[in-house]
Amino acid sequence: MKILLLGEYSRLHNSLKEGLTTLGHEVIIVGTGDSFKKFNTDYSIYPKLFNDYWFLRKFKNLIYKLSGYNLEETEKGYRFNKLLHKLKGFDHIQLINSDAIETQPKQALKLYKKLLKQNRQMSLLICGDDTPIIEYCLNGDLKYSILTPYLQKKAPANYFKYSLKYLKPNYKKLFEWVKNNSVCIVTSDLDYEIPMKAMGYETHFIPNPINTDTITYNQPEITDKIIIFLGINRLSYIKKGINFFEEALTIIQEKYRDKVEIIITENVPYNEYIKLYDRAHILLDQTYGYDQGYNALEAMAKGKVVFTGAETEFTQQYNLTERVAINALPDTKAIVNELSYLIENPNEIKAISLRARVFIEKEHNYIKIAEKYIEVWST
Template identity: 55%
Template sequence: MRILLLGDYSKLHNSLKEGLIALGNEVILVSDGDDFKNYPCDYSIRPKFLQSFGVRKIKNLVFRITKFDICDLERGIRFYFLLKKLKGFDAVQLINERSIKTTVSFEQYLLKKIFENNNKVFLLSCGTDFVNTQFLLKNSLKYSVFTPYFNNETDLKCYSYMLYYVSKSHQKLHRFVYENCAGVIASDMDYHLPLLNYNSYLGLIANPINTDEISYCEPEINDKIIIFLGINRYSYIRKGIIFFEKALAVIKEKYADKIEIIITENIPYTEYIKLYSQAHILLDQVYAYDQGYNALEAMAHGKVVFTGAETEFLEHYNLSEDEVCINALPDENDIVAKLSLLIENPKKISEISKNARSFIEKEHDYKVIANTYLTTWFEK
């Protein structure tokens, strides 16, 4: 089969591509690399001209005056010139309703060409979109990425990106994609819950993790327990990083001679992996019900990850609390208590580490997940 994957978040489509190729399929991935993460792809639509040093000042001036990022236009133009290569695929999957990340009208035009020139087009819900943003704005969950917004703990600017997806202009694009795609797939529980009442929903397919390339490293604690926190400044508020920082301040004072803390900010994916490889514990995010790709990959390496692991996730996979990862709540005292338990009981780190790797191999193997996608796409 010939498969076209449009866009990539957190290396999800890259890993899916690896699984599909391992099963004998031809796969092309088009993306902009997901900003500073710079994930690989076959055809890049990354804005280059408008990001060059001499032109960047003009771009920034236009944005300050109009709030329009002209890099969006460059992505669309680069995608337009690829259209002749993006025909005749058996299945196409969009990483998002706005997978090209250009202007609404241009995006709709380009996607119309994709719908017309290929067999089946599917939509993946693995990040912010209209459905999950609308769902979260109802404030029906005990907490979510919108909790700081509801609690007036931050200004509106921090949520402008997410709120864009419920704007009238984007809703037009949302309807167009839903009316033309063959179905919608969720990557984890955070995106599964909002889609439950949609007829176009095809179900949850877990994130694919290439366990053939990720070696398990059994934790060795000879001196200090190393705790890693990788901060993405763009999602700092929405991921609840403040709770990790407050907890680490307490832990640093409480266990100064037993721990080492590594903190990074906005670094490329390859550097991120190198830096956390030496850690025993990784702090991922708070406002989540399930694990995203970064957490899962760290679990595959054997790290004890503080992330989303709520009741819905535990019931779906038939797991006990904190069995394969630590459910990080928006409460620094709870995080301190859970970190303290691990620091004072290093054997617990080894136990969870082994459980995490086994869980990834069982539920997230990239070839098994790729086969599930193929079944979903071609039995629809």
């Protein structure tokens, strides 16, 4: 098959591509690289004019401040339109979400129609914010979600503008069109599968693909201090509950001053990020999740003990009786207790590390996951 993967936010599509190409398929990725993360793409629609040139960046910010119009989004749409003549003859197109081009919804709709007209079929992947996810999170039916801080008014609404945009009529209209013109909807983890099912959507649950052939497992060697890593993305700081980790680390640093080393980074490119946490034994990922996202899974494959989503729904889904990750609650005291236990029981770090790698190899193998995508696309 000839396959087009549109959008990339976490390296999910790159890992899927590696699995698909191993199976003999031809795969092209189109995307922006997702800002500072700089993920690999075959064709880039990164808005370099309004991002890389300071005077145009200032002009863009002024226009947005005065009118609310986003020139960066316009440039992404323009660049995608210029690529359309190259994006023909694909057997399947997968959108990473309904806003995969990241341009204005009206423009995105026109571009999707042109794209679909010159290719065979399309599917929608739900692996992040999208209209049904945000609608369900706002219902308050979940015990917590990425919008809990918004519902509890713990941060200004402006912090959630990216998520809340999916509730605007033009984004809802875009989602409806994408849904109605997709042969299937795929969810990548339980944080999206649970809301989609609850909202009445028919979905195919396919876990994130992880390329364990290129990720080396390193058994933790604890000869001196236990190293804890926290990578901060300011754009998702509130939604991931990073404040709870920061508060917990302040306490841990004081409590175990001679036993721990803490590494904190902020807004670094993906390739640099994964090198920075190589020395760590413990990685702090997010607190509002039920399942693991891509970053957590990749760290688990390396043998890190990851504080992330690992709720009861997750352990039941995979029939787990022992921990492969630490369920990080949005609760500073709970995080401190979990970190304290691991620091005082370093053998547990080694045990969870090994179980984490075995779990990733079993449930997230990139070739097996690619086979599942082909099966779903072909039904």
